Amino acid sequence: MSIYYRNFPRALVVAILAMSATMSVARADNDSGKYGGENRGKPLQPAQTNAKFQQECSNCHIAYAPGLLPAESWRKVMSGLDKHFGSDASLDVQDNKEITAFLVSNASNRWSASTAPLRISESMWFKRKHDSNEISPAVWKNPQVKSPANCAACHPQAERGDFSERNIKIPK
Amino acid sequence: MLRIFHTSGLALVFAAGLAAQPVFAETHNEILASIQKEASGTPGFQGFSAARGESFFKTKHGNEWSCSSCHTENPAVSGKHAKTDKVIQPLAPSVNAERFTDPGKVAKWFKRNCNDVLDRVCTPQEKGDVLTYLLTVK
Numbered sequence: 287m288s289i290y291y292r293n294f295p296r297a298l299v300v301a302i303l304a305m306s307a308t309m310s311v312a313r314a315d316n317d318s319g320k321y322g323g324e325n326r327g328k329p330l331q332p333a334q335t336n337a338k339f340q341q342e343c344s345n346c347h348i349a350y351a352p353g354l355l356p357a358e359s360w361r362k363v364m365s366g367l368d369k370h371f372g373s374d375a376s377l378d379v380q381d382n383k384e385i386t387a388f389l390v391s392n393a394s395n396r397w398s399a400s401t402a403p404l405r406i407s408e409s410m411w412f413k414r415k416h417d418s419n420e421i422s423p424a425v426w427k428n429p430q431v432k433s434p435a436n437c438a439a440c441h442p443q444a445e446r447g448d449f450s451e452r453n454i455k456i457p458k
Numbered sequence: 459m460l461r462i463f464h465t466s467g468l469a470l471v472f473a474a475g476l477a478a479q480p481v482f483a484e485t486h487n488e489i490l491a492s493i494q495k496e497a498s499g500t501p502g503f504q505g506f507s508a509a510r511g512e513s514f515f516k517t518k519h520g521n522e523w524s525c526s527s528c529h530t531e532n533p534a535v536s537g538k539h540a541k542t543d544k545v546i547q548p549l550a551p552s553v554n555a556e557r558f559t560d561p562g563k564v565a566k567w568f569k570r571n572c573n574d575v576l577d578r579v580c581t582p583q584e585k586g587d588v589l590t591y592l593l594t595v596k
Contacts, residue, residue, distance in 0.1 A: 373541065373570070432543060435542065
């Protein structure tokens with residue numbers, strides 16, 4: 287009997303262990319490889335929020351949870367506030383710095399692509415979750431929905447970063 | 459000796475009184491006065507006008523929006539953001555006492571909104587006219 291066959295049971299164990307290790311790595315990667323690397327983070331809203339962020343970012347829309355976009359997106363958004371989707375939303379230097387730091391350190395931790403969209407609705411996870419298989423085009427035309435930016439129209443807990451399926455209420 | 463004590467005691471009371479005030483809080487009349495101080499430095503300044511402020515508020519200035527696009531034609535009622543529909547509390551201090559009491563907030567929103575409505579900053583005359591108008595709204 288050759289050494290190879292004598293050691294076969296041990297080799298098998300090693301092989302199985304190696305395989306399962308590879309699989310669990312693949313599994314962990316799956317969440318960041320999902321949606322072409324454009325996946326939202328988890329959790330979306332950190333346990334410890336920031337008062338400035340809450341106050342300043344909820345004046346004109348809900349304070350979108352930082353985990354919805356990658357860090358680079360937030361840097362871009364925060365450096366262009368004077369032209370913020372058609373409105374001047376500029377902040378003073380100190381507030382801008384504090385809010386940027388909060389957004390960047392709580393950005394999506396599952397975003398592996400090098401992309402950095404300005405709009406949450408441009409990310410692959412958003413598009414996939416809201417495509418015509420999931421949401422009828424009629425829903426988007428409902429004046430109560432008005433725009434994909436209006437998360438709370440269908441996700442009443444959006445402000446708290448809760449977008450879970452059981453809490454969805456699509457307006458009739 | 460007694461006199462020195464008396465004066466320093468008064469100063470202490472005065473300082474304590476100042477410290478008890480919320481930081482930066484002012485009345486809308488104080489805000490108006492500081493805009494007036496700014497405006498009085500411009501040549502030909504003849505005071506503010508509520509009528510001029512009202513027409514400025516309700517007129518477009520070359521862009522898509524006027525002030526009233528979001529704040530409505532009646533500043534005593536709630537408005538909503540022209541794009542997001544988010545509710546905006548009334549602007550008139552007679553129904554919303556918080557309005558025009560925080561100089562930082564006033565400066566921030568005049569800068570933003572004038573840029574949206576006029577593509578430039580507003581002059582002290584324009585800001586004073588608008589605030590004068592808003593103070594007449596009951």
